Amino acid sequence: MKTWLKFLLTGTLIGLVFPGAALVWILYVLNEPQTPVNIWQVHEAFPLLFIVDLAPLVLGISFLILGLEVGKLRAARSLIEEEYMGALSVANIPIIMIRIGGMVEGCNEAVEKILxxxxxxxxxxxxxTDFVRADAQDEIEKLFINLLQTKELHNLEIPLIDAVGNIKLVLISAKVRLNPLKKVDGFVIFGQDITQLRNQETEINRKQQLAIIGQLTGGVVHDLNNMLNIIAGNIRFLKEEPAYKDTDSEELIEDIESAAIDAVELINRLLSFSRERPAAPSEMPAKTIMEETEKLARRLIKEHDILLTFDQFNDDVRVNIDFVWFKNCLLNLINNAADSMKAGTITVAASVETSSGTKVAGSSPGNLCVSVTDEGCGIPDAELARVLEPFYTTKSPDQGTGLGLAMVDKFCQESGxxxxxSSEIDIGTKVSMILPLANE
Structure with a gap:
């Protein structure tokens, strides 16, 4: 029912009830039960009743006018709300309305695109609980509880999880939302998707770090390499001397040799970053590189109480890669896996995959996926996003340089x-190198 009609009926009803009640009361007071009284006689006796009779009409018209005005106001308000919601729905910035408990009441198209x-x-x-990354939920919940007192919140970066599980970083500001009784019943959140911006910043920082490595290697690496060659030559001389054939001397010489080998490996990593030593790719059977690397890996892992398994790989495919670099990368991944666990199994697997991830047989085009899976402690999400950065390491300074995974990532990129x-806490970590197959 329209607003103006509601007010008209209400006014008419009020106008009929009150004058009617007044007339009945007058008739009751003046009339004797035995003598009927004519209404016109009552009106002649009380002329004011003629004005009272007009009350329904006057009140009805008054309420009709009031109803029309209220209807106009409601229509105007509805139009403003429609325009407001329309503007919000097409706004480029994400806007979402939630209740105090966190339940979503509404959102615009920008939020739909992000999620x-x-x-x-x-x-x-x-x-x-449904869209914020698990490790950030408690902190963000506390901030929204504080928002009830502060009324406003600015420049909070929150990690949201979209429909396929990707992390989207959103910079938000929020205000409390008041109901008609001026009490807080929720929040209005305005945001900005900064995922691409953060990725660009990460890439810029990465390039700056690589530039620093290049400057470092250009100045000292060649000198270090020359000194290590002298050390390595003297080690070979000592190993051939009969005077150093006793057990203690041999162990000391092996320790020196091991340290020299580690130093050479570090130099190779630095050179690969600085492009002082360009990649030397050659086309090789994938089966061969896996078999050759397995021999070295088993010698590397023999001092650990860990089972190393290489899944059988018989696909007749070839890859065009720098084998020495590949070998160093795979051995580094196996060594990292061993460092993350006291016991258990490290699984090295290779498979041929199409771009869609479907395994194929024989020489079908696609990629060679070489993965190393451990049963270690896992990597927290906050650290997982940074493990490919040069010099970033979760190990103690005497156990790692932070260049291993960065070198693996660079090798994969250089190889096309x-x-x-991927990692789960207390379950393990899986690192995969996806390398394109050689053209036939």
Whole structure:
């Protein structure tokens, strides 16, 4: 029913009730039960009743006018709300409305794009438990509780999880939302998707770090290499001397040789970053490089109480890579896996995959995926995003330089592929090198 009609009926009803009640009361007071009284006689006796009779009409018209004005105001308000919601829905910035408990009441198209979901699958869910990364939920919940007192929140970076599980970084500001009684019943959140910006910053920082490595290696690496060659030559001389054939001397010489080998490996990593030593790719059977690397890996792992398994790989495919670099990368991944666990199994696997990830047989085009999976402690999400950065390491200073995984990533890129890492706490980590197959 229209607003103006509601007010007209209400006014008429009020106008009929009150004058009617007044007339009945007058008739009751003046009338004797035995003598009927004519209404016109009452009106002649009380002329004011003629004015009272007009009350329904006057009140009805008054309420009609009031109803029309209220209807106009409501229509104007509805139009403003529609325009407001329309503007919000097409705004470029994400806007989302939530209740105090975190349940989503509404969102615009920008939020749908970030999360990769239609609004019907977003509304009704809890923003914290359903869309915020688990390790950030408690901290963000505390900030929203404080928001009830501060009324406003600015420049908070939160990690959201989209429909396919990717992390989207959103910079948000928020305000409390008041109901008609001026009480807080929720929040309005305005955001900005900064995922691409953060990725660009990471890439810039990475390039700057690589430039620093290049400057470092250009100045000292060649001198270090010359000194290590002298050390290595003297080690070979000592190993051939009969005077040093006793057990203690041999152990000392082996320690010196091991340290020299580690130093050479570090120099090779530095040279690969600085491009002082360009890659030397050659086309080789994938089966051969896996078999050759397995021999070295088993010698590397023999001092650990760990089972190393190489899944059988018989696909007749070839890759065009720098084998020495590949060998160093795979051995580094196996060594990292061994360092992350006291016991258990390290699994090295190779498979041929198409671009869609479907395994194929024989020489079908695609990629060679070489993965190393451990049963170690796992890597927290916050650290997982940085493990490919040069010099970033979770090991103590005497156990790692932070160049191992960065070298693996660079090797994959130089080979035309890429590196992926997945990890779960207390379950383990899997690092994969995805390398394109050689053209037939």
């Amino acid at each position: 990769g979901l239609p609004s019907v699958e977003i509304v009704g869910k809890n923003i914290l 592929g890429y590196c992926t890492i």
